[in-house]
Amino acid sequence: MDRPILQVALDLLELKRAIEIASEAIEGGADWIEVGTPLIKSEGMDAVRELKKRYRDHKIVADMKTIDTGAIEVEMAAKSGADIVIILAASDNSTIEEAIRAARKYGSEIMVDMINVTNPVERAKELEELGVDYINCHIGIDQQMMGMDPIELLKEIAKAVSIPVAGAGGLNAEKSALCITKGAKIVIVGSNIVKSRNVTESARKIRKAIDEAWEKGSVSGVKKKSLDEEIRELFMKVSTPNISDAMHRARAMMDIHPVNRGKKIVGKAVTVSTMDGDWAKPVEAIDVAGMGEVIVIKCSGDTTAVWGELATRSCLNKGIEGVIIDGAVRDVDDIRKLGYPVFAKREVPNAGEPKGFGEINVKIVCGGIEVNPGDWIVADDNGVMVIPKKRAYEIARRSLEVKKHEDRIRGEIEDKGRTLADIVELYKWEKVS
Numbered sequence: 001m002d003r004p005i006l007q008v009a010l011d012l013l014e015l016k017r018a019i020e021i022a023s024e025a026i027e028g029g030a031d032w033i034e035v036g037t038p039l040i041k042s043e044g045m046d047a048v049r050e051l052k053k054r055y056r057d058h059k060i061v062a063d064m065k066t067i068d069t070g071a072i073e074v075e076m077a078a079k080s081g082a083d084i085v086i087i088l089a090a091s092d093n094s095t096i097e098e099a100i101r102a103a104r105k106y107g108s109e110i111m112v113d114m115i116n117v118t119n120p121v122e123r124a125k126e127l128e129e130l131g132v133d134y135i136n137c138h139i140g141i142d143q144q145m146m147g148m149d150p151i152e153l154l155k156e157i158a159k160a161v162s163i164p165v166a167g168a169g170g171l172n173a174e175k176s177a178l179c180i181t182k183g184a185k186i187v188i189v190g191s192n193i194v195k196s197r198n199v200t201e202s203a204r205k206i207r208k209a210i211d212e213a214w215e216k217g218s219v220s221g222v223k224k225k226s227l228d229e230e231i232r233e234l235f236m237k238v239s240t241p242n243i244s245d246a247m248h249r250a251r252a253m254m255d256i257h258p259v260n261r262g263k264k265i266v267g268k269a270v271t272v273s274t275m276d277g278d279w280a281k282p283v284e285a286i287d288v289a290g291m292g293e294v295i296v297i298k299c300s301g302d303t304t305a306v307w308g309e310l311a312t313r314s315c316l317n318k319g320i321e322g323v324i325i326d327g328a329v330r331d332v333d334d335i336r337k338l339g340y341p342v343f344a345k346r347e348v349p350n351a352g353e354p355k356g357f358g359e360i361n362v363k364i365v366c367g368g369i370e371v372n373p374g375d376w377i378v379a380d381d382n383g384v385m386v387i388p389k390k391r392a393y394e395i396a397r398r399s400l401e402v403k404k405h406e407d408r409i410r411g412e413i414e415d416k417g418r419t420l421a422d423i424v425e426l427y428k429w430e431k432v433s
């Protein structure tokens with residue numbers, strides 16, 4: 001191989017779109033076209049045939065993810081035009097051997113996908129002995145959402161075998177380049193190309209990054225971020241509707257509205273429980289909260305304000321990200337002038353008194369949703385989402401996938417004049433009853 005291979009994974013459901021996206025990716029420098037598993041499950045071997053017919057100068061890779069009946073599935077894909085068939089490394093050796101025999105018979109090659117294999121380095125060596133052609137160090141999409149990436153595994157496997165190794169699993173330009181420096185000859189990219197608004201540009205960017213890494217043997221300027229920084233950055237890129245979709249519509253607060261429209265906040269919760277009109281604990285929480293955190297207040301009622309202008313000014317001094325109140329707020333005209341993000345249930349003129357009932361940093365139910373200290377809060381004009389701290393990274397990643405998917409569809413509506421129902425083949429995917 002005289003330059004690294006960029007394999008674009010068409011993980012889509014609709015063949016018509018896959019064909020278009022393949023052309024755009026090729027224009028950006030993609031070498032091999034992978035008929036992704038979702039596309040194979042949705043359209044069958046026709047997807048392999050159609051893509052082969054159109055892109056004869058490019059290798060067509062069928063991601064069959066075969067786990068049994070190696071010969072039958074490889075024969076099926078090879079006869080439909082697949083140059084390379086992907087089977088699972090976790091298969092029994094008898095399946096691998098049958099797959100290799102069928103591939104040899106029909107002039108195809110075998111790539112094995114290492115997803116979820118225990119002892120992957122040992123298994124990779126064994127698979128090389130059995131005669132597979134490529135090893136794919138793959139971290140699956142659900143695993144990526146939990147923070148895994150293929151780079152370290154790839155480095156170990158590339159050292160252990162001499163057949164070409166591919167890296168796959170959430171690769172962007174930076175991670176693709178890293179894969180090359182760790183010994184990958186092939187990078188497999190799905191989402192970061194096929195869900196992109198400008199497929200050609202995204203493919204071109206990855207092409208450039210891997211070619212440079214290949215020539216130089218190193219990648220410069222990769223900065224490691226803390227987990228919280230990464231989570232915040234991810235949530236800043238998405239909307240509360242994206243997060244709601246990623247969470248299967250759960251955990252949106254009810255009846256809490258922005259006092260200032262057009263403000264988005266992202267931060268970890270400092271929780272407050274108080275009585276209707278008792279503003280002692282809400283105001284004390286300003287001294288407890290740190291920069292970038294969100295004060296989340298549950299009041300026992302909403303007739304008397306627990307928050308106003310002076311508390312808001314104090315938050316501004318401390319760099320507190322915003323305030324959510326399941327209760328009443330006042331001085332909304334001043335809060336609007338200050339441009340500070342406050343979300344509340346009700347606006348009233350009368351304040352209560354600082355009696356000091358309630359607690360700071362305890363479990364509360366705010367806007368109908370349980371909030372624990374340290375849970376992530378994202379709020380914008382659509383509403384307020386609560387993301388449990390244990391799932392914050394996963395949900396942030398899944399929300400970004402939702403956004404990417406929508407960006408691509410938005411592009412097809414705006415640039416190609418299509419309708420949503422046409423793009424996603426809505427009628428075909430209605431639930432059969």
Ligand SMILES: O=C([C@H](O)CO)[C@H](O)[C@H](O)COP(=O)(O)O
Pocket residue numbers: 009011036037038063138139140141168169170171188189190191192
């Ligand atoms: O194999 C894949 C996955 O299991 C879905 O079928 C993807 O093609 C592979 O992970 C590459 O896609 P991204 O991770 O989105 O880059």
